[in-house]
Amino acid sequence: MKNFSLRKLLLGCATLVLFILVWKLVTDAKLISPIFFPGPERTYAALEKGLSGGALLTQTLETVQRMLLGWLLASFVGVFLGSLVGISKRARAFIAPTLELLRPLPASAMIPIAIAFLGFSDNMVLVVIAFGALWPMLLATIHGFAAMEPRLYEVSAVLGLSRGQVIWKLALPSAMPMILASLRLGLTISLILAVVGEMLASRAGLGQSILAASRSFRSADLFAGIVILGAVGLVGSRLLSFGERRLLRWQAVNR
């Protein structure tokens, strides 16, 4: 087991090194104009300058905060509404198809509506993030409830569990693997929408700084921003995976 995860880590690092090497080769050969496409060294320099100078750091924190707030909002609302719909077979039959229909609407289509109601504000961006990230969690909760072993509903009825107890003690834990996977997906969506929202509503953050860098041809700064976005996404998803493994320890023994 240990050996295996170490090998995976090494392989991952090797792939990353290879990627940077190819990146360097491509830029050194000047296949694309350096004005638009900086090499790894210049990107790293911009990263270092931005993070030590503070500007990039505060922007990152802004974006991370936005992402987390929107994601938390979406998680609570998604799982709560999902539980209400999911626990009743009838509600599932009535409401779930409509939700499936609404789901593929791109969250960015919500932005004009949100702007109309909330203007170019931080709240507007928050609402867009929450709305976009809501869907996977809402639907995962509903599907998770629907997929619960029917025998367990019978067990709960025979034991005389209240509806609240059924949700809290049976349906939510049973749907937990699906919900946790959707939380991870939701975090990615939150990050994307935080960046898009910042660009559109020009709120402080990585999105805005990337846009500004691109408009003034500071390609190294632009790439530095993108690298940070990638890192934020990676760290977030890793943290959630870690939490997932801890919460789903009982599943590990099942395999």
Added chain:
Amino acid sequence: MPVTQLSTRLPHGAAGSAPAASQPRIRIRDVTLSYGPLQIIGGVSLDIVPGETICIIGPSGCGKTTLLRMLAGLAQPTSGSVELDGAVIGGPNRSVAIVFQDYGKALLPWRTAAGNVSLALEARACPRAERPAIIRELLEKIGLGRHTEKYPAEMSGGMQQRLQIARCLAQEPKVLLMDEPFGALDAMTRQALQDEVLGLVATTGATMVFVTHDLEEAIYLGDRIVCLQPNPGRVGRIVDVRLARPRDQLLTREDPEFLRLRRELYDLIKDDHQ
């Protein structure tokens, strides 16, 4: 020929728990059950007095599980009625516990053995402080005392089945329905648990309906044995078991009456099993 038998005889296990003229704990009256055009149960009538242990035997698919599900309130008869203490069973009820045949699905995989038993205590609002002691006692009784922190997936089939029994007992039911609970156990564990269950039933005064494929198990446990016949499921014969209680794995099984009953039942069900 469906036999309706009104038992006024007190079972040995329920000494003094009810007067002879008491109403039955469970009354099954002309019950039929159909799924669509298919009749599964075709006119079953049976009275079960408090404290009695009824064993149900019959070929696979004859409707034993279906009958138990109606007693548990998990299925409703198409016609006829099932009553508990004189009131029609309209749905599941905490005072009727059921040990499901498919033990793997009836347990919460994310809870340990102790957690699974705890669920029954949480359901009946047993104070948090009292739970650990009750859980420990039940699990010890059922032979899982050393496995309280194991998840169901870490347990053998027999252990999972015992865990299900422990959870049902935590429910403190008046009626205990058991659907082939010992099918996954080796002979020794099985006999130990038979005695354990008989002891529990005797001390709590619970009424038990026990489904089994094993004729000897039926004789060893039961006050009466109901032989179900298939297509549609109906009562073929009801055999009284007049063996002294408490029963003993060696003495009871050597009793001439035990051997006679085994012979009688074997001849009875032989025809249903060709």
